[in-house]
Amino acid sequence: MRNAIGLMSGTSLDGVDVAWLRTDGEQIESFGPTGYRPYSAAERDVLRAALDAAPRIVRREERPAGVAAAEDLVTRVHAEAVESYLAANRIDRRTVDVVGFHGQTVLHRPHDRLTVQIGDGATLAKALKLPVVYDLRAADVAAGGQGAPLVPVYHRALARLADCAMPACIVNIGGVANVTYIDDDTLIACDTGPGNALLDDYLLRHTSEAMDRDGQIAAQGEPDSDWIAQALEHPFFDAPAPKSLDRNDFASFAVDGLSLEDGAATLTAFTAASIARIVDELPNQPASWIVTGGGANNPTLMRMLSEQLAPISVITGHDLGWQNDAVEAQAFAYLAVRSLKGLPLTYPGTTGVSAPLTGGVLVRP
Ligand SMILES: Nc1ncnc2c1ncn2[C@@H]1O[C@H](COP(=O)(O)OP(=O)(O)OP(=O)(O)O)[C@@H](O)[C@H]1O
Numbered sequence: 001m002r003n004a005i006g007l008m009s010g011t012s013l014d015g016v017d018v019a020w021l022r023t024d025g026e027q028i029e030s031f032g033p034t035g036y037r038p039y040s041a042a043e044r045d046v047l048r049a050a051l052d053a054a055p056r057i058v059r060r061e062e063r064p065a066g067v068a069a070a071e072d073l074v075t076r077v078h079a080e081a082v083e084s085y086l087a088a089n090r091i092d093r094r095t096v097d098v099v100g101f102h103g104q105t106v107l108h109r110p111h112d113r114l115t116v117q118i119g120d121g122a123t124l125a126k127a128l129k130l131p132v133v134y135d136l137r138a139a140d141v142a143a144g145g146q147g148a149p150l151v152p153v154y155h156r157a158l159a160r161l162a163d164c165a166m167p168a169c170i171v172n173i174g175g176v177a178n179v180t181y182i183d184d185d186t187l188i189a190c191d192t193g194p195g196n197a198l199l200d201d202y203l204l205r206h207t208s209e210a211m212d213r214d215g216q217i218a219a220q221g222e223p224d225s226d227w228i229a230q231a232l233e234h235p236f237f238d239a240p241a242p243k244s245l246d247r248n249d250f251a252s253f254a255v256d257g258l259s260l261e262d263g264a265a266t267l268t269a270f271t272a273a274s275i276a277r278i279v280d281e282l283p284n285q286p287a288s289w290i291v292t293g294g295g296a297n298n299p300t301l302m303r304m305l306s307e308q309l310a311p312i313s314v315i316t317g318h319d320l321g322w323q324n325d326a327v328e329a330q331a332f333a334y335l336a337v338r339s340l341k342g343l344p345l346t347y348p349g350t351t352g353v354s355a356p357l358t359g360g361v362l363v364r365p
């Protein structure tokens with residue numbers, strides 16, 4: 001068994017999640033405390049500038065102006081996040097075997113064999129004086145896989161531990177949404193469409209907050225069903241799994257003609273409808289749907305998703321006692337241990353890679 005810290009800075013650009021896992025890369029023995037280091041508004045601006053600059057990248061080592069500055073920031077903020085986490089929880093760093101470092105995705109174009117996560121693993125390892133496993137998507141994309149989602153193998157470990165009724169579907173609603181279908185040894189996964197990012201960006205343009213807190217604004221509006229039907233015509237939704245998305249693949253989908261409330265309701269319903277679209281792709285009807293990630297904290301989104309997936313019950317990871325906002329960070333702790341042991345991170349059913357494949361780069365301080 002190893003003690004691993006996992007770090008995730010997701011497509012929502014909200015902050016860095018920190019989690020602790022004791023695992024041998026197969027079973028989960030125990031969970032530890034979680035932590036969160038939000039980005040300031042100024043830091044988010046630096047990340048958004050990097051997302052704007054990143055489409056100029058042709059080779060994954062390139063760092064155009066804007067991306068280089070963001071990479072320094074991402075590395076520094078992750079080091080800070082771990083230092084405050086260790087201090088707040090009185091954890092002696094000598095008890096940590098490995099840190100799993102996702103970094104920040106700034107560009108994801110698997111068809112061009114290109115996925116770019118910024119954050120310097122060697123600098124982080126040196127700053128923390130700990131071994132770091134990073135660059136966990138690269139090997140899969142180089143081998144022709146989608147490079148995402150990576151959490152399915154961890155979702156399977158979680159579902160087994162919780163003794164979930166099978167088949168189980170675990171949905172992560174971050175900036176982008178992704179789903180894992182688990183039925184004993186069958187593992188099928190893909191991104192489903194937008195998660196919170198479209199809604200967050202819309203709210204940021206029209207209000208003082210970059211989210212529809214507790215789904216309050218969408219709850220006062222009416223979804224525009226014609227808009228949603230048209231949005232679902234996008235070829236992504238008809239493509240078979242495995243498939244993955246760049247955060248900004250739907251950025252041009254504007255609801256600006258609608259009232260703020262109707263716009264928020266429409267984008268929320270679009271996320272719910274696009275997740276539900278995946279049911280037709282699954283070999284069997286799931287016995288349970290479990291929602292993780294920040295979207296599980298949005299009651300309006302949860303209501304719309306329950307309506308779409310009825311009569312199957314939709315619960316959140318909170319309902320199962322999971323540390324729901326930290327599941328992805330836990331996944332990167334788990335994946336780091338699997339990487340150390342050379343175990344597969346991705347499978348034909350999760351990323352389309354031709355055979356189970358390990359990944360990640362280990363750097364010692
Ligand atoms: N109380 C809440 N009400 C509404 N939305 C919320 C609430 N809490 C979190 N969220 C949403 O969740 C988002 C953060 O989700 P999460 O941390 O899972 O994203 P992420 O780490 O970027 O994930 P991913 O890598 O999967 O994109 C916020 O940007 C917001 O949209």
Ligand SMILES: CC(=O)N[C@H]1[C@@H]2OC[C@@H](O2)[C@@H](O)[C@@H]1O[C@H](C)C(=O)O
Nearest residue numbers: 011105108148149150151174176178
């Ligand atoms: C390229 C990239 O960073 N993708 C993220 C994003 O955020 C959610 C969804 O799109 C998922 O595919 C992935 O993150 C999770 C952690 C994953 O790889 O499973």
